[in-house]
Amino acid sequence: MTTDETQQEQTDTPVVHERTPDWTRTFGWATHTGVAGLLILLGLLGGLWNLGGLIGVVTWSGLVLTWLFFPTIAVVALGQFALAAVTPTDVALITVLPVEGLLLALLAVDVLLSEPLLFDKEGLNLQLPPLRVQAGLAYVGAVVVLAGTVLWVTDTQGLVAAGLTGAILVTTAAYVLHRSLLYALGQLPVETETARD
Amino acid sequence: MDVTRRYWGTAALAGLLTVWAVVLAQPFMLIGAAGIAAWLLSRQYQFVRLANQTVDQVIVTQRLDRTRVSAEETTVGTIEVDSEQPLAEPVQVTLSAPVGSTLSTDTWTIPAGTDHIRQHFEVTWPIAGAFEFEKPTLSMTDSLGLFRQTAPVGAAFSVTVEPRVPSNIHIGEGGDRIAAGFGEHDAETTGGGLTPAKVRKYVAGDSIRQMDWKATARLGEPHIREFEAETDLKTVLIVDHRATMATGRDPERKLDFAKQVAIAFADSARDLADPLACYTVGDGGLTRTFSLATNDDQYRSITRYLRSVEPTTTETTDTAEPSNPARTRQITARLSGTTPFETKLRPFFEDTEPYVQRIANQPLFAAVQTAAAQFDGTVRAVIVTDDKHRTELLEAVKLARRGSGRVVVCLTPTTLYEPRRLGDIETAYERYTEFEDFRRELAALDRVTALEVGPADRLAAILNRTQKRSEVSQ
Numbered sequence: 001m002t003t004d005e006t007q008q009e010q011t012d013t014p015v016v017h018e019r020t021p022d023w024t025r026t027f028g029w030a031t032h033t034g035v036a037g038l039l040i041l042l043g044l045l046g047g048l049w050n051l052g053g054l055i056g057v058v059t060w061s062g063l064v065l066t067w068l069f070f071p072t073i074a075v076v077a078l079g080q081f082a083l084a085a086v087t088p089t090d091v092a093l094i095t096v097l098p099v100e101g102l103l104l105a106l107l108a109v110d111v112l113l114s115e116p117l118l119f120d121k122e123g124l125n126l127q128l129p130p131l132r133v134q135a136g137l138a139y140v141g142a143v144v145v146l147a148g149t150v151l152w153v154t155d156t157q158g159l160v161a162a163g164l165t166g167a168i169l170v171t172t173a174a175y176v177l178h179r180s181l182l183y184a185l186g187q188l189p190v191e192t193e194t195a196r197d
Numbered sequence: 198m199d200v201t202r203r204y205w206g207t208a209a210l211a212g213l214l215t216v217w218a219v220v221l222a223q224p225f226m227l228i229g230a231a232g233i234a235a236w237l238l239s240r241q242y243q244f245v246r247l248a249n250q251t252v253d254q255v256i257v258t259q260r261l262d263r264t265r266v267s268a269e270e271t272t273v274g275t276i277e278v279d280s281e282q283p284l285a286e287p288v289q290v291t292l293s294a295p296v297g298s299t300l301s302t303d304t305w306t307i308p309a310g311t312d313h314i315r316q317h318f319e320v321t322w323p324i325a326g327a328f329e330f331e332k333p334t335l336s337m338t339d340s341l342g343l344f345r346q347t348a349p350v351g352a353a354f355s356v357t358v359e360p361r362v363p364s365n366i367h368i369g370e371g372g373d374r375i376a377a378g379f380g381e382h383d384a385e386t387t388g389g390g391l392t393p394a395k396v397r398k399y400v401a402g403d404s405i406r407q408m409d410w411k412a413t414a415r416l417g418e419p420h421i422r423e424f425e426a427e428t429d430l431k432t433v434l435i436v437d438h439r440a441t442m443a444t445g446r447d448p449e450r451k452l453d454f455a456k457q458v459a460i461a462f463a464d465s466a467r468d469l470a471d472p473l474a475c476y477t478v479g480d481g482g483l484t485r486t487f488s489l490a491t492n493d494d495q496y497r498s499i500t501r502y503l504r505s506v507e508p509t510t511t512e513t514t515d516t517a518e519p520s521n522p523a524r525t526r527q528i529t530a531r532l533s534g535t536t537p538f539e540t541k542l543r544p545f546f547e548d549t550e551p552y553v554q555r556i557a558n559q560p561l562f563a564a565v566q567t568a569a570a571q572f573d574g575t576v577r578a579v580i581v582t583d584d585k586h587r588t589e590l591l592e593a594v595k596l597a598r599r600g601s602g603r604v605v606v607c608l609t610p611t612t613l614y615e616p617r618r619l620g621d622i623e624t625a626y627e628r629y630t631e632f633e634d635f636r637r638e639l640a641a642l643d644r645v646t647a648l649e650v651g652p653a654d655r656l657a658a659i660l661n662r663t664q665k666r667s668e669v670s671q
Contacts, residue, residue: 071341073236077210080229084221096225104232111239131250135243142235150227162227163215170211170234174241178198181245185252185348 036109040102041067044079047099052086059086072110079103104143112136146170198245204343207237237343244339247285248346254281257290257333257351261320264354268325268361273317276305276333280312289336294320295328295356325360329353360504361448366457367653368607370640371633372660375648394423430577431489432466433568434459434475435597436503437561437582438484443508444583445614454650455581456503458607462579463503467496475499478564478582479509486567559589565597576602581650583609584632591639598644606639606647608632613651613659625659 041064048056059082067075080103087096112132146166153162182188211233218226258277266272278290287309294300301319322328332349369375396412399419409422436459442452459475466473473495475487484506487499556562561582568578578597582590590606597604612628632649639647649656 073207073210073233076229076233076236077214080214080226083229084217084223084226087223087225093224097228100225100228100232103229104235107232107236111236111243131243131246134246135239138242139235139239142238143232146231146235147228150231151224154224154227159219159222159224159227162224163219163230166215166227166231166234167212170238173238177238177241177245181198181248181346184245184249185346187348 034109034113036113037067037072037106040105040109043102044099047102048082048086051083051088051091051096051099056086072106076103076107079106108136108139108143111139142173198241198248199345201342201345203341204237207233207343211237240339240341240343244337244344244346247339248337248348251280251284251286251288251337252335252348252350255279255284255288255335255350257335259292259330259333259351260354261356265357265359266322267359268322270358271319271321272356274320275315275317277315278305278307278311278313283310283312285309286337286340291334291336292318293331293334295330297324297326298322298328322356322358325358327355327357329355361453362457363449363453363652365653366454366650367656368458368648368650370636370648372649372656374653394425396420396422429471429491430469430575431472431573432462432474433489433576433578434462434473434499435561435564435568435578435580435582435593436475436477436506437580438477438506438508439480439560440508440511441583441585441611442609444611446616449614449652450508451583451609451611451614452506452508454609454652455583455607456506458650459503459579459581460500462605463496463499467493473499474568475503476564476568477502477506478560480511480560481509482560483564483567484509556589556592559586559593561586562589562593562596565593569596569599576600577605578602579605579607581607584611584635587635594639594642594645598642601644603644604642604646606645607650608636608639608647609650613655622659629656629659 041060044063045057045060048060050056052059063075063079063082066078079099083096083099083103112135146169149169150162150166153165157165179188211230214226214230214233218224218230256279258279259274261272261274263272276290276292284307288307289304290307291304292300294303299321302316303318305314305316307314331353333351334347335350336345336347338345367374396409397420399408399413399421403421407421407423409420412420412422436455438452438455442450442455444451445453447453463473463475465471470491472489472491473487474489475485476483477485485502487495487502557566561580565578565580580590580593580597584590594604594606610629610632612625612632636647636649639645
């Protein structure tokens with residue numbers, strides 16, 4: 001090995017490909033959802049105004065502040081409690097659904113766009129990783145299936161049964177994903193086949 | 198896959214919304230709970246895919262600059278992480294150091310966006326043995342800190358750590374190496390063996406079965422054939438590890454050489470299935486005793502103990518040797534007592550304590566005395582010590598050869614282990630000559646073999662330099 005090669009080896013440092021600068025950060029908007037989230041929040045303003053009037057607007061202001069400083073899941077969780085607070089007791093489910101949908105859309109945006117994108121090795125082509133699209137589709141699919149199931153069970157069996165059904169579905173799906181990863185990494189114990197006589 | 202407290206917090210939030218939906222009878226809150234649960238599932242799905250991709254595309258290589266090292270050495274290792282694509286999330290690479298080694302760093306965090314990294318680390322090997330570096334572990338966490346997963350990547354490799362032992366050992370007499378010190382031994386008696394020893398004339402009392410009929414017919418008078426006796430040679434190792442054995446630089450101290458010689462005798466005894474005993478002597482007396490035995494445990498235990506033995510420390514500063522009675526008598530005879538000086542000096546040469554009693558208190562002699570109690574039949578006593586306690590050693594050797602026993606004395610000449618003494622080659626040679634005189638004195642005793650043990654290069658330096666000087670003067 002020549003001296004130059006040795007020196008190069010000694011001074012080898014990590015090669016880091018810089019992430020894409022988020023333009024919202026350039027303008028000081030250190031938010032978690034960017035413009036899409038802002039549009040959804042504006043939609044929420046209308047929904048909450050419609051449901052709770054001035055109280056709805058005050059509640060919405062709290063959500064905006066949360067959105068600016070905390071991860072999206074905090075906004076959605078707070079939004080659920082805010083929705084319960086401003087919604088009249090006798091209102092129909094169909095009236096609340098648009099606001100609920102907007103809250104869940106915040107999570108969809110979080111899955112799709114919240115994280116900075118990566119440049120490829122040449123540092124030129126901005127790509128939307130297919131993994132994020134797949135995760136977004138998985139989210140939408142899971143919401144449709146879960147929400148549809150719990151609403152259907154609520155109609156037929158009641159709220160308690162719907163809650164239990166939802167919990168069972170989610171737990172099963174999480175367990176299957178957990179095992180699939182272990183299987184893919186070869187970390188599942190090999191089971192020997194029993195000999196069939 | 199492990200989940201974090203953050204995951205459980207979010208899951209609990211979904212559960213709380215479900216309970217609230219039931220309590221308040223508000224179905225829309227169930228939809229909110231379903232949304233949060235779906236978000237967790239999609240995050241989990243994303244992490245599962247990401248972890249799979251990362252493990253597939255990341256190659257971790259670990260290696261050391263050497264795979265054979267000496268104990269207490271430090272080696273430099275390299276860990277290299279290559280990824281086909283820049284990493285989407287930071288990962289941690291952890292090395293699992295084998296038990297008995299120490300790593301300077303064992304975990305590296307590879308930032309997101311990295312596709313190549315090379316880091317160096319140091320490994321210290323305090324103990325000898327065969328070690329294996331297991332596969333490095335890749336730890337991944339998702340960007341929100343909800344999930345964790347570890348997976349082994351790369352390949353394992355093994356390292357052999359050899360004990361620090363002196364090299365280039367000289368064992369010999371007067372600077373000449375002995376060709377063979379171990380192996381099968383002549384019992385020096387005749388008996389019921391298979392190897393013919395000699396043919397001699399028949400004497401009354403000889404067994405008729407020993408008669409050599411061919412020799413009798415050829416020589417015209419009765420002759421019998423004798424065979425070499427087959428006996429087990431009992432070997433008793435007496436190893437000195439007093440403070441004086443610490444002379445020299447690690448790992449080339451007197452004791453390091455002495456241990457190698459003692460281990461070689463133990464190995465030879467094991468190969469021949471000879472009974473072996475071992476006594477180790479420190480400044481305070483016997484430090485360990487292994488009684489005669491031939492089982493594998495005995496050989497293993499003795500060898501293991503000899504490897505670990507270290508010089509003891511002396512608590513007293515009185516290192517004066519008991520003087521030899523003959524020498525004392527000589528000096529006393531010269532003191533006629535005619536002058537006041539001689540009259541005053543004479544009492545100092547008169548024994549206040551019997552010589553035997555003074556010698557009996559010396560650790561090496563006491564050890565030989567203890568060991569001699571086991572001497573029964575053909576015994577070979579191997580005394581491994583230095584030349585610092587000459588009178589004591591001489592008496593110990595005389596004691597050890599009692600009966601039909603043979604004694605092998607392996608001596609480490611102090612002059613070969615003192616680095617500064619070698620600077621003055623003349624002085625070193627003079628000291629070596631004194632040692633050689635003492636060794637010859639021991640070797641002159643019946644059934645005693647006295648050998649010198651030391652670094653061959655230093656001994657050669659002393660002998661060559663002196664030889665050249667004598668050639669020049671001629």
